[in-house]
Amino acid sequence: MAKVVLVTGANSGVGLALCERLLDEGVHLCMGCRNMQRAETARSALLRSHPSAQVDVLQVDTSSTISVLRAAQEFKLRYHRLDYLYLNAGIMPNPQFDVKAFFRGLLTGQVIEMLATGVGILTQKDNVTPDGFQEVFATNLFGHFLLFRELESLLCGSGQTSQLIWTSSSNAQRSAFSLDDIQHRAGSQPYSSSKYASDLLSLALNTHYNQQGLYSSVTCPGFVMTNLTYRVFPSIPAFFWTLLMPVFWLIRMFTNTFTLTPHYGAEALFYLFKQKPEALDPYSKYHSLTSGLGYTYSEARKMDVDLKTSEALYEKLLQLESEEKRKLQDQQKTFDVRKQRSG
Ligand SMILES: NC(=O)C1=CN([C@@H]2O[C@H](COP(=O)(O)OP(=O)(O)OC[C@H]3O[C@@H](n4cnc5c(N)ncnc54)[C@H](OP(=O)(O)O)[C@@H]3O)[C@@H](O)[C@H]2O)C=CC1
Numbered sequence: 402m403a404k405v406v407l408v409t410g411a412n413s414g415v416g417l418a419l420c421e422r423l424l425d426e427g428v429h430l431c432m433g434c435r436n437m438q439r440a441e442t443a444r445s446a447l448l449r450s451h452p453s454a455q456v457d458v459l460q461v462d463t464s465s466t467i468s469v470l471r472a473a474q475e476f477k478l479r480y481h482r483l484d485y486l487y488l489n490a491g492i493m494p495n496p497q498f499d500v501k502a503f504f505r506g507l508l509t510g511q512v513i514e515m516l517a518t519g520v521g522i523l524t525q526k527d528n529v530t531p532d533g534f535q536e537v538f539a540t541n542l543f544g545h546f547l548l549f550r551e552l553e554s555l556l557c558g559s560g561q562t563s564q565l566i567w568t569s570s571s572n573a574q575r576s577a578f579s580l581d582d583i584q585h586r587a588g589s590q591p592y593s594s595s596k597y598a599s600d601l602l603s604l605a606l607n608t609h610y611n612q613q614g615l616y617s618s619v620t621c622p623g624f625v626m627t628n629l630t631y632r633v634f635p636s637i638p639a640f641f642w643t644l645l646m647p648v649f650w651l652i653r654m655f656t657n658t659f660t661l662t663p664h665y666g667a668e669a670l671f672y673l674f675k676q677k678p679e680a681l682d683p684y685s686k687y688h689s690l691t692s693g694l695g696y697t698y699s700e701a702r703k704m705d706v707d708l709k710t711s712e713a714l715y716e717k718l719l720q721l722e723s724e725e726k727r728k729l730q731d732q733q734k735t736f737d738v739r740k741q742r743s744g
């Protein structure tokens with residue numbers, strides 16, 4: 402039987418490139434996307450290169466609790482197994498490029514580190530979702546946590562192993578994250594905070610689920626030219642990025658994190674697909690890297706995470722999950738009562 406793989410954020414960038422590579426392996430692919438039109442366009446493109454492939458679309462907006470719960474319900478009706486869950490959808494809204502910090506980095510010799518991670522040169526302005534969550538936290542982390550929890554029964558089946566694979570980032574930073582403010586309501590680095598939270602959560606999930614055959618890993622695609630990065634300079638036309646390509650190829654001589662294309666960015670995500678999950682290191686992040694000459698490979702690098710903090714975050718997410726579910730039940734009850742009264 403073909404392995405069933407669900408990929409969120411599958412209609413563009415790293416997610417779409419990963420789908421392309423997974424189809425070469427003969428998987429039964431389910432593309433989790435928020436916009437059905439964009440999803441169908443991407444699905445058609447995948448079917449053009451893999452005409453006999455099994456490719457389905459599942460509507461899911463990871464920033465919305467109700468959408469995630471409905472998507473999981475629909476998934477459980479359609480499939481009886483889930484072997485790989487790629488938690489890839491992500492946003493970095495309203496990014497602000499700090500030109501001064503960039504030039505300071507040039508003078509202090511830290512510019513390569515800055516370009517490799519984006520740390521110090523990028524901040525974001527977050528939004529609040531209709532559910533009342535910080536949008537970056539909800540989209541990148543909490544929605545994925547809920548999705549995983551709802552699909553737990555399919556992932557933790559008897560005698561099989563399954564994998565959760567998070568698209569994190571080298572932009573993840575302990576200093577951007579606080580257990581007292583897991584949604585990052587107060588700061589200006591919600592993206593960094595959400596990615597650090599996914600690193601922590603992955604560790605906690607390994608603690609709690611390895612015995613049930615479920616393994617969680619985190620990846621970083623490197624710096625990839627996608628819609629997410631184009632939005633760093635929204636007023637500048639896309640060809641500007643093409644003009645910068647020679648500069649980026651040059652920078653690649655100094656840092657192997659400039660993978661640049663979605664295909665290369667998906668390297669570590671695809672690498673994990675082919676590994677025995679028991680052999681993976683829960684304390685490492687798997688990076689997609691590209692050498693100066695354009696050779697792409699995957700490398701495990703230790704993360705700055707600890708068990709105690711990961712457990713504390715896990716507990717907070719469980720609590721938030723039960724609060725959300727209670728809120729939805731109450732809303733449903735109120736709705737039912739109103740319906741009864743109106744006859
Ligand atoms: N590009 C880079 O340099 C790096 C990217 N990453 C991570 O890689 C992942 C993929 O991003 P990338 O391919 O670069 O960027 P893209 O913008 O191309 O892809 C992001 C995907 O996530 C989807 N998405 C966004 N919000 C939601 C939502 N609320 N519900 C469901 N899907 C949603 C997007 O859908 P839609 O098309 O509808 O917007 C899109 O399919 C992200 O997690 C990102 O943080 C990590 C390190 C570096």
Ligand SMILES: CC(C)CCC[C@@H](C)[C@H]1CC[C@H]2C3=C(CC[C@]12C)[C@@]1(C)CCC(=O)[C@@H](C)[C@@H]1CC3
Nearest residue numbers: 516517518519523570571572623624630633648
């Ligand atoms: C002046 C320079 C020649 C051009 C500036 C380019 C910058 C806008 C990019 C250089 C490094 C990029 C980068 C990211 C976004 C765009 C840059 C800052 C990320 C922060 C995107 C999201 C991630 O998760 C990080 C891993 C990326 C790190 C590099």
